[in-house]
Ligand code: SF4
């Protein structure tokens with residue numbers, strides 16, 4: 001009889017645990033759906049900001065087929081952006097190609113990133129930090145030969161903000177519109193969008209802190225699409241350290257005031273945590 005009691009209590013514990021795990025999985029799934037919906041709202045917000053700017057200046061904010069900014073930038077993003085990208089690219093039939101480009105970039109022995117010392121902890125080594133900064137100014141692997149972006153519909157916020165919520169006239173050749181000069185382009189202030197984005201990051205961080213970790217977009221995309229392979233490459237030290245850096249802080253510059261603070265000589269830490 002005692003044996004039967006022990007068996008019954010084991011069954012009860014098992015079912016309680018099973019229910020708990022199922023509830024947690026359901027919650028995580030619901031949170032993921034909410035996070036992805038929020039990301040789509042943010043994308044809509046940047047589209048609206050872009051349209052508002054076009055209406056104001058009377059010219060297109062970007063020249064189709066130009067690609068100059070993509071030639072000079074490999075963008076940063078957050079993990080939740082890469083998760084969103086996987087689902088959209090799958091639906092568009094572009095995932096395989098995007099992962100292959102990201103993988104090629106990861107394994108490429110870029111002259112800007114020479115240090116191979118396994119997974120760095122944030123920006124531990126000055127050498128890795130300096131390589132990381134140089135890498136940010138190299139061509140994005142998703143820029144195609146026709147100067148179009150392969151992942152245009154899921155490009156990171158940093159790409160959406162460019163020329164919309166911050167102005168970078170120095171390399172952008174688009175012609176000036178109303179109220180602009182050759183050396184000064186307009187941007188949209190988008191205070192509401194900025195507040196929404198910041199609230200969104202806070203909420204994502206609360207749901208799952210990993211979702212707000214930042215890194216190079218190709219790195220995060222490949223990691224989200226093929227985590228097993230990514231871990232193997234890291235374990236075998238096949239990826240330059242600067243390409244695996246992950247930061248639990250805001251690192252993308254999305255807003256003009258951040259750019260101005262940086263130009264005024266403020267510490268990058270304060271600039272990137274701009275609210
Ligand atoms: S540099 Fe300017 S015009 Fe060229 S792709 Fe970038 S935003 Fe568009």
Ligand code: SF4
Nearest residue numbers: 070140142143149159
């Ligand atoms: S993701 Fe697309 S838009 Fe962004 S830098 Fe790369 S090619 Fe350009």
